[in-house]
Amino acid sequence: MILENNIITIDELKCKVSQLCNENSSLSNENSSLSNENIVLKEQLDWFRRQIFGQKSEKVIADVNEEQLLLEGFEKLKKEEVDALSVGNYKRKKNKRKGQDAIQIPENLPVETTIIDIPEDEKFCRETGKPLVKIGEEVSHKLAHKPGSFYIKEIIRPKYVFPKGSEEGIRCADLPDAILSRCRADESLLAEIFVKKFADHSPLYRTGEIFGRDGIRISRQLLSQWVVKVGLALEPLYMAMKKSVLENPYLYIDESSVSLLKPGKGKVQKAYMWVLVGGLSADPPYRVYNFREDRKHCHAKNLLKDYKGVFHSDKYAAYEELSSKEGLTWCPCWAHVRRKFFEAEAGDVDLREWILRKIRYLFMLERIAWSRSQEERLRIRQEKEVPIIDELIEKIKEKLENGSLLPKSNFSKALNYCYGLSPYLKNYTCHANARMDNNVAERAIRPLAIGRKNWLFVGSKNGGRAAATILSLVQTCRNLGINPRTYLEDVMRRIMGHNSQRLHELLPDQWTAKQSSTD
Secondary structure: OOOOOOOOOHHHHHHHHHHHHHHHHHHHHHHHHHHHHHHHHHHHHHHHHHHHOOOOOOOOOOOOOOHHHOOOOOOOOOHHHHHOOOOOOOOOOOOOOOOOOOEEOOOOOOEEEEEOOOOHHHOEOOOOOOEOEEEEEEEEEEEEEEOOEEEEEEEEEEEEEOOOOOOOOEEEOOOOOOOOOOOOEOHHHHHHHHHHHHOOOOOHHHHHHHHHOOOOEEOHHHHHHHHHHHHHHOHHHHHHHHHHHHOOOEEEEEEEEEEEEOOOOOOEEEEEEEEEEEOOOOOOOOOEEEEEOOOOHHHHHHHOOOOOEEEEEOOOHHHHHHOOOOOEEEEEOHHHHHHHHHOOOOOOHHHHHHHHHHHHHHHHHHHHHOOOOHHHHHHHHHHHHHHHHHHHHHHHHHHHHHOOOOOOOHHHHHHHHHHHOOOOOOHHHHOOOOOOOOHHHHHHHHHHHHHHHHHOEEOOHHHHHHHHHHHHHHHHHHHHOOOHHHHHHHHHHHHHHOOHHHHHHHOHHHHHHHHHHHO
């Protein structure tokens, strides 16, 4: 019905109102979407600021008066005891070296001479009984090293000729066993190079510059060749160490990326180095590194294909798949769960603080449990820790089902991360020597993370294998308090002539035990 020519009809008015409502709803949705995006971006900005300027500790204040922390002998913890429970494009220059000696040695280096002669009873001809005639000497020179100095190690081996009438030729004593035959570098120098690279994180070019200040010129290519050849020669010892780790009922595993140089292109690709740590103690001795060209699930499965026991790791999908394998028990890392919530600063603030506080209680209870016997430790876990974990899982499930969450927010990711692990979060409470975190492997991977910032990449697949072998021996020595230079020098001199059936005697802990017994 039209009231006047210039008056809008009721239908047109209704249409206009409906249009305005739709526009308002669309703008409201857009505003909500932008607000959510702003929250996520602000959360990311706050995280980056904290990484640069802020405190990185995940310490959470706990109320020690809550009933779930009341244990015999720990009813009233002092404040200081609670605090202690914290747990550009460029052209590559052409190599102008045309076959000249890769080692330049100054003439004024001191010389230490060792004479290796044949036994006295062999200095006679068995046929005639006449003494052998000395006709000269075989002289070998090796560049050797002592901490802080270089010297020439001269080995003199007298040569003897048999008298006339004998069918024998010339007799001379054999050279001592060496890990690299006909190499001009002594094992002491090789040990120094390896310790600088794999313990002190000094790249080979920097080691070459350090040697150069003393007049020792060794090409980077030759240093690299020594690392690869010795690393591959030590692989039998590495395999014995790996076997020992995999025979342990408790295992810690983690992986981290390293750069692998592509042949002929001067570019790098992402490769990975796994680390295996096994043992019952809080800090097991052996660290075994394993190089792979990528991060495919099959590598983790191959590493643990024959393993039976309890293994600790983060939530990498390959480990989650292994959890269903018979004979394996997976203990996911609670430290990773805590970190997810610590980084989730936007969302339900009260729930986040409550979750972090509960996780804090778990770590405190674990610290107490590890000071008790195995039976008492299991009792504390079952009576005190399991109820807290059940409460956490139930609260997170309730929030995921009923709460309004931003799907891209860190808080939502943290809730889903934790709830996805809920079938496995209590596994550690059933095994006395299992741990609730994977910090053992995290600590073992740290030297690799520091090293790759210095030497940047591995040059080849064999270079990665060699690096894994030497890194395993060096870091195990460091963990056991053994001087890796002394250990490597002695083992490299002995391994080529050592009985392969007793190779375990050269493993760092057994080596040092034998050294102590002979001193």
